[in-house]
Amino acid sequence: MSPNPPKKDYTRQDFTSDQEVRWCPGCGDYAILAAVQRTLPSLGASPENTVFISGIGCSSRFPYYMNTYGFHTIHGRAPAVATGLKLANPELDVWVITGDGDGLSIGGNHLLHVLRRNVDLQILLFNNQIYGLTKGQYSPTSQVGKVTPSSPLGSIDQPVIPTRVALGAGAKFVARAFDTSKQLTDALTAAKQHKGASFVEILQNCPVFNDGVFDLITDRKTGPAHQLWLEHGKPMRFGANGERGLRLSPTTLRLEAVTLGRDGVTEQDILVHDETNPALAWMLTELADVVALGVLYRQEGPVYNEDLSAQREAAKKRFGKPDLHALLRQGHTWTVS
Amino acid sequence: MSPNPPKKDYTRQDFTSDQEVRWCPGCGDYAILAAVQRTLPSLGASPENTVFISGIGCSSRFPYYMNTYGFHTIHGRAPAVATGLKLANPELDVWVITGDGDGLSIGGNHLLHVLRRNVDLQILLFNNQIYGLTKGQYSPTSQVGKVTPSSPLGSIDQPVIPTRVALGAGAKFVARAFDTSKQLTDALTAAKQHKGASFVEILQNCPVFNDGVFDLITDRKTGPAHQLWLEHGKPMRFGANGERGLRLSPTTLRLEAVTLGRDGVTEQDILVHDETNPALAWMLTELADVVALGVLYRQEGPVYNEDLSAQREAAKKRFGKPDLHALLRQGHTWTVS
Amino acid sequence: MIRFAGDSGDGMQLTGSQFTTATADAGNDLATFPDFPAEIRAPAGTTYGVSGYQIHFAAHDVMTPGDTPDVLVAMNPAALKVNEDVLKPGGLLVVNTGAFTTNNLKKAGYETNPLEDGTLDRFRVLALDVTKMTLESVKHINLGAKDANRCKNMWTLGLMYWLFARERDQTIAWLKKKFEKRPELAEANIAALNAGHVYGENAELPHGINAYEVPAAKLTPGVYRNVSGNEATAWGLVAGAQLAGLEMVYGSYPITPASNLLHNLARLKHFGVTTFQAEDEIAAVTAAIGASFGGAIGVTGTSGPGVALKSEAIGLAVAAELPLVIVDVQRGGPSTGLPTKTEQSDLFQAVWGRNGDAPLAVLAAATPGDCFYMAIEAVRIAVQYMTPVMLLTDGYLANGAEPWLLPDLDSLQPFPVKHYDDPEGFHPFLRDEGTLARVWAVPGTPGLEHRIGGLEKHRDTGHISYDPHNHHLMTQVRQQKIAGIARDLARAKVDQGEDHGDMLVVGWGSTYGSISQAVRLLRSKGHQVSHLHLRNIWPLPRGLGELLRSFNSVLVPELNNGQLVKLLRAEYLVDAESLTRVTGQPFRIAALVEAVEERLQRSDK
Amino acid sequence: MIRFAGDSGDGMQLTGSQFTTATADAGNDLATFPDFPAEIRAPAGTTYGVSGYQIHFAAHDVMTPGDTPDVLVAMNPAALKVNEDVLKPGGLLVVNTGAFTTNNLKKAGYETNPLEDGTLDRFRVLALDVTKMTLESVKHINLGAKDANRCKNMWTLGLMYWLFARERDQTIAWLKKKFEKRPELAEANIAALNAGHVYGENAELPHGINAYEVPAAKLTPGVYRNVSGNEATAWGLVAGAQLAGLEMVYGSYPITPASNLLHNLARLKHFGVTTFQAEDEIAAVTAAIGASFGGAIGVTGTSGPGVALKSEAIGLAVAAELPLVIVDVQRGGPSTGLPTKTEQSDLFQAVWGRNGDAPLAVLAAATPGDCFYMAIEAVRIAVQYMTPVMLLTDGYLANGAEPWLLPDLDSLQPFPVKHYDDPEGFHPFLRDEGTLARVWAVPGTPGLEHRIGGLEKHRDTGHISYDPHNHHLMTQVRQQKIAGIARDLARAKVDQGEDHGDMLVVGWGSTYGSISQAVRLLRSKGHQVSHLHLRNIWPLPRGLGELLRSFNSVLVPELNNGQLVKLLRAEYLVDAESLTRVTGQPFRIAALVEAVEERLQRSDK
C-alpha cells in the first residue's frame, strides 16, 4: 500500500517533531528519545513509513515527539492497535512504546499475545518501576516493600521480570538496555533488524517518583561491576576490566558469577553466550549480582503478518478473482417469475 | 470469618451437587470432575468452606456440579474474582476453574497477576486446545495449521505453552496432568497442600471439536513412551519399563532423551528432578519426544493474602482501634460558635 | 407452519433446513426459527437437550416463523414435553413411539406416558414407530446400528414431504454430495427418505390427516436464495468495502451468536478481507481501529458483553475520528444472560454506553436480508463521516433464514474513498465543511506525518489542547457531525398504512416481521393502525417527530424492557407507550394484535 | 476572591491551601478550585506548566470558587498569560517582575513586555520584584540558591496575609512541622513569610491598594475542617461499612482524578479496609465482586474510561444480585479526553451503559462534604437491595476543598447486615417481599452451599433457567427492585425557592454551588426561580414529575452536552431545556444568571 519514496538521507532532525517535549527535567525518557531519533536514520527508516504506537503513561507521550506517524491510543492496548495496523499495511515500520504499567499491568495480555504471534514490530518497554503519569503508585515491576501513595506500608506484590514474561509468552527476540547506555542504539538496531516481534526492556529513571532505583547498575562508578553486556558467541564477562564472568554450575544447574584467576577459574570456565538457547536466556533474565544486558535471546521464526500475507495470496490463487455476484449465488438459489 | 465446623468424614457424594451434568458424552471434563470430587474428602475439605470460581466455557460449568459454594463468573475473570474473595475471607479454600481460552486468551493477564502475587488458590486449567463452548474455534494452545471455522485455511498463530506462561509470570507451583490420568489426584493433592497459587494444567480431550489431540500421550498403548512423570529427587525416567530418561547435554545446555544401556548411557547419566530449580522447570515445559507430567516446579514463597493479613494486623497494632470520630478530626479543624 | 423437534443428536437442524429448501423451491414464502440448546451436546433424552426448527410458509408473504405451529414432529418424549404447549389445539402431532421408552419418559419428566394418558387428546396424533420403520427401510444396506438409527430424521422428512407435497430431488442430491465418501450412508438416508414418503402414500392414516398443499406465494420475480442474518451481514460488509474501494480488517473474538460472522468472513480472504481472531474483545476492536488508522476499513463484531468490553476503545475511535464498524449481534442479558436466545436490549448501550459525550451512529437491520444493506450503509457512514458506526442485529436475525431476492449489485451506489494526500496546509483535524468529517491521512503518505490520540485536539491545528473553550467547541462538533448524518437519510415514513391515524406502531430490528403481520391483520379488521420501522436509531431520521404527532397514540413493541421508547419520548416529547417481551423469543402476532386492540378500546372510552 | 498562579515548581498549591486554612480560621466561608497541569512537571516558564489555585471567601455562604477573581497573583509571565483574561477589570494584579525576563516572556508567548506595553492598564497592578526581595529576606540563612529561590511563594503569601488581615501562626507552625528535619528551610520560609507581611505594612503601596477585611461569615455553629471530595468519599465509605457492620474491600486501578481515593483508603487498614491495587479496572471490579460474594462490601473507584471497562462486570453484579459500590470520579471525555479537568458526562454511562436490561442505582454528590453522606447512602442501598450502586462525583468535587461541618457520627442511622444462615427452604434467589432483595448467603456458612453466576436463574429455585417466561419475570423483578428504592427516599423537593413558579433550575452533582448562588441572585432580583438539586439520579425521587410540571419552564444546566435533561424528558414528558458547558470548568454564576434571564424574557414575549 505504501508508496516507495525516493531514497533520501535523513537526519535526526527529520525525525524530530515540532512539539515541545513535556517530560520532567531529568527524566530518562529524554535519553531514550534521543537514542531513537539518532538511530532511525542509520536504519534506513523514513518518517512517512514509520509509525509509533503507544498506550498511556509518561512514556506513551513518546510519539508526539517523533516526526513520523503516531497514535497515542488507550491504556495498555498499543500492541493490539499495532497488530491491526500491520494487518492493514505490512509495509510500515511499526514501533510500540509502552511502560511497565501500560505494558505489564493493564496491557499484559496484549503483550503476551503479540509476542506469541510474532507480529513484526519493535516493542520498547520503558521500565521505571513506577506509574509515573498517575503520580507514583507502585507498578508490577516495583520491588516488594516499596512505599508509595497506594502502598503506604510497603508493597506486598511480587514483581514480574519483564524479560521473563516475554520469554514465557514465547518471544523470539528479547533484549535489555538502560536509558543512558550507549549500547541502547545497538539494541534498537538489532530489534529493528529482527523479523518478528522484538521486545526491548529499557530501564528508565524517573527522577520524580522513583529516583535512582537503577543507580547501582547505571552509575558510572558502580555500573561496570553490575552490567553484563552480552555478545553472541563471546564468553559472558563483566566488571570494570572484564575480570568477572558467568559459569554454569553443573551440579545445581544454575549460573554463578565467578572471578577469573580466583579459585582456579580460567577463561575456559566462562560460559559462552548463545543467544539462540532459550534455557540460557531464561537463566539470564535474573542473575544474582549482575544484570544481563544486550540481546538475551534471538531466534528466527514464522512471522505472523508474513504467514497471513502468504495465506491471503494462496487464497487468491485458489479461489480466483473475488466475485461478489458469484458468492451470493453459491449454494442453492431459485427463480421466481 | 468462617465458622469452624464440626469435623466430619465427608465422602465423594457430599461434594456432588444435585444438578445434572451437561457436558457432551465422552468429554474429558467428566474424568476431571470425578477426580476432584474423589480427592477433596481426603484433603480434609468441607463443602461449606470450599469455593469453586470459574469463568466461561464448557470447563467453567464445573462449579455447578460441586456441592460447594460456587461462582460461574464472566469470561476470563475468575482469578480476579477469586482474589477478591480471598481478600474478604482468607479462611476459605478457593479453587479456580478455567480453560485454555478463558485462562490464556481473554483472561491471560489475570492469570499472570494472580500467579505473580502468589494468592493462595488452586488454579486448574483445562486445556483442550480449542474453544469448546463457542463450537470449535482454535485457541491460544491450538497447534499451527489447525483447521477450524475461524481458521479455514489453518491457524497461523504460534501456540503458547501454558506451563511456560505460568513460569514466566513467576508461578511458584506448576504441575501438569491429563484428564484420565490416575496421577491427577496426586497433582490436585499437591496443589492443595502448596501455600500460594498452584497452577495445574490438565490436558483434556474434547471429543466433539478436537478429538484425540492428546492421544499419543494419553493412549494406553502409545502413552508410556511419551509420559514422563516427575518425582522430586528421582531420576527422570520414562517408557513402558522406565528404559528411557533425560540427560542434560553439557555442550548445548539442552535436555535430551536417551535410552539406558544404549550408547553407554547408565542410570548415573540420567538427570535427577529438582522441583525447586526454575531453569530445569523451564526446560521441562517443552521437550521434544515426551511430555513432563506431575510437579514441574514447587517453591515456597511469600503468600499474598498472608502478607496482607500481617500488614493489616501490624496496622491495627500501630494505629490502634479504628476511631472514625478521631479520623475526621485529624489535621486542622476550627470551631464556629 | 411446522416444527421439528428432537434430541440434539437427531439432526433436526438438517431436517429443518432441507424442508426449508424444498419449500422455497415450491415457490412458497417462508421464515424459519432454529432453536438449539445452550449445551454443546447435552445428554440424550433430556429436555434441555432438545433442538427445534420451525418453519412458517404460506402463499402470502411470510414475516415471522409464526406463533403456534400447525404440525409438530416430536422425535422423543423430551421434544414433546418442551413443545406440547405451543402446538395449536387441533394441530397435527407426529411422534416417534420408538423413543417412548420408560427411561426416556422419565428423563423428560413424564410420570405417565402421554400417548396413553389422554393428555394429547386435543391434538390429531400420529404415533408411529419411526425408529423401527427406519431400521426396516435400511436393513438391506450393511450399516452399524448407530448409523442406521441416524436415518430416522430422513424417514420423517420423507413423510413430511409427502404431507406437504414437496419434491425430494434436491434433498437426494444433497445427501449424495454430503456422503460422497461414504456412499452406503447416502444410500441408507435416501432409502429412509423414500420409505417415509411411501409410508405417507400408502398407510391408512387416521381421519383428518392428509396431504396439505400450499399454493405458491406471489413474490417479486427474480433469483432467490435462503439467507441468514450473519451471512447477509458478512456479505454486506464485503460489498461495503468494495463500494468504498478499501481492504477490510475484521477483528473479532468468538461469542454466541456473533461467531459465525467471523467464520463467514474468514473464508473470504481473496476478497481483500483479513480476519483476526484476537485474544479478547478489546484487542479485537483496537486492532480494527489500528487497521482504520492504516487506511483499511476496520470492522469488529460481537454480542452485548463484548460491546461492553469494547466501550472504552470505541470512545477512542470517537475522539480520534476514525471510521469503524461495530456489529452487535444482540442476545439475552444482562451479563451472560441467555446466550442462545434473542433480545433487543443493547440499544441504550449502543447509543449511550460510553464515558464522556461520545456520539456515534447506530443502525438496526430489520430482517436477515436487510442485514446486507445495513452493513453497506454502516460502512458508508463510517468512511464518509470518519466515525464509528454500530450496527445492531440479534440472535434471531443472525440464525433465522428467509428467502432473499438477490440484490442487483450494479445498482448499488459506490462511495469510493480517497485518502488525503495534500501536505499543503495539512493538519489531521481539517474538516469537510459539509459532513464535518476530518481528513483521512494514512501512514505511508509522504509529508502528512502526524500524531493522533484520545486527548482533546485543537480544532485548528490538531495538536493536543487543554483549552477550555476549544473542548467545548470540539464536543459540539462531534455531536453536530453525527446529527448531520440525518441530512443524508430519507425522511421518516411509515412502512405500512397511512401517515396519520389512531395508532402508529414503531418498531426496530428483528420485530419487523411480527409487527408487519400484526398491523396487516389489524388493518384488515378495519383499525386505523400504521407501522413504522426504524433502521436509523441514531441519528433519528428527519420528520419523525411530526409523524409521531400525527397519530392519536404511539406504541413501541420491543424485545427488551423499553429502550427505543425512552429515546423517542426524550427526543419528541410524545407519550409513546412501551410493549415489552423479554422471553428470548420473537413477539407472537396474536399477542401484538391483542395489545393494540386493547389500547385502541381503552382510548375509545 | 483570589487566584494564585505560577510555575508547577513554584508551590502554588501549597500557597493556596495555606491561605485557605488561614481564611477558614478567620471564620469566612469559602470554596477552592485547584487547577494543575496534565504534565507531571512541565518545563519551567511554559504556559502549559502553569499551576493555579483559586479561593473564594465571603461573609455569606460560598458555593463556588467564583467566576472572576478580584486578586490575581502571577509569579511569572506564563501565569499572567494564562490568567489575564479571568481577572476582573479593576482587579488587583500582583506580579513578580523578577521572573519577567526576556526568555520567560518569550516562553509565555509575549512579544512585548505586558508590564510595559499598557495592556494591563485595566487592572490595578502591583509589580514587585518578589524574587529579589525573597532572596534578601533569607540571605542571613545559609541556603543554596535553589532553596532560597523556593521561598518566593511564602513571601507572596505573607503579603496576601497582610492584605486580607489573616493570621500567620498556623502557617508558621505548619512550616516548622514540614521542615522538622531541615530547620534552616523552616527558618527561611518563615523569614520570607514575615518579610512579605512586613512589606505590606511598610511599603508605600500605590493608590487604591490597601488591606481588605472580610468579616466572618454566619455559619452553623460546630467543628469544621476543610475537606476535599475524595477525602469525604473515602471516609463516607468507611462510615458506611461501619454502619453496615461489614469489612470493606476496595479494588482499584489508579486513574486521575480517582487515584487519591485509593491512597486515602490505603491508609485505613485498621478500619477493616482492604485496598487492592489491581492489574486493571476489570480485575479491580471483579475482585470487589468476589469480596461481596464473600460477605464484605466490595467497592471499586475509577473515572469514566475505567467505568467503561468495568461495564461487563457490573452487569454480572446486576445478574448475580450482589452488593457493589462503584465510585465514578468523572473527568473530561470522550476517551482520554481532558484527564485533569472536570465534567459530568458519565450520567448516561452510569444509568444505561451496559449490555442487556441491567438496572442499578445511581447517586450523585453535590458538594465535597456531601460525598461523605452519599457514600454512606451508596453502601446502604447496595447492601439493603443487593445491587450495584454507582456514585457519581467529579474532578472538581474530588480535588476542590470546602469547609465542612463535621458530622455527628452518633446521629447516623446504622443498617446492620445479617448474612443469611437458615438452610430451611433455602435457595440463593429467595427474596424479601418488601425490598425484593435476594438473601445474602456467604461461603463458609454450613448448609447453604450454592452456585450463582451470570446466566439467568429460575425465580423459584435459583438454578440456571432457559425458560422464556421466567426470563421475562426476572427482567421485570430486577427492574422493580431498583424502582422500589424510591420508596425509601425522600420525595422530591426544591432546595431553594417555592415549589412552583416561572422556572425551576434542576441540577445534579458539582454544579450545586454555582446554581445555588445564581438562583439566590435571581431571586434577589425578584425572579420566581427555584432550584432543585438531584442526588438520586436513578431511581428518580417520587413526586419529581409533579414538581417539574408546577413550573412554567424547566432549565437543566449540566457540565456535559445534555444528559440528565434527556432522562427527565423521557420520564416525565416535560419540555425541560438544556444548558451545557463542556469546558472542563464549573459554570460561571454570571453566565447562569444571564441564561436564565434570557429565557424568562423570551417566554414573557
Ligand SMILES: Cc1ncc(C[n+]2csc(CCOP(=O)(O)OP(=O)(O)O)c2C)c(N)n1
Ligand atoms: C483505562 C485507564 N486506566 C487508568 C488510566 C490511568 N493511567 C494512565 S498512565 C497509568 C500508568 C502509567 O504507568 P507506566 O505505564 O509505567 O508509564 P509511566 O508513566 O511510568 O511512563 C495509569 C494507571 C488510564 N489512563 N486509563
Ligand SMILES: Cc1ncc(C[n+]2csc(CCOP(=O)(O)OP(=O)(O)O)c2C)c(N)n1
Ligand atoms: C466477554 C465474552 N466474550 C466471549 C464469550 C464467548 N465465549 C464463551 S466460552 C469461550 C471460550 C471457551 O474456551 P475455553 O476457555 O477453552 O473453554 P472450553 O469451552 O474449551 O472448556 C468464549 C469465546 C463470552 N462468554 N464472553
Ligand code: SF4
Ligand atoms: S513523572 Fe517520572 S517518568 Fe514521568 S515524566 Fe516525570 S520523571 Fe519522567
Ligand code: SF4
Ligand atoms: S464441546 Fe468439547 S469440551 Fe465442551 S462439553 Fe463438549 S466435549 Fe466437552
Ligand SMILES: [Mg+2]
Ligand atoms: Mg512506569
Ligand SMILES: [Mg+2]
Ligand atoms: Mg478449551
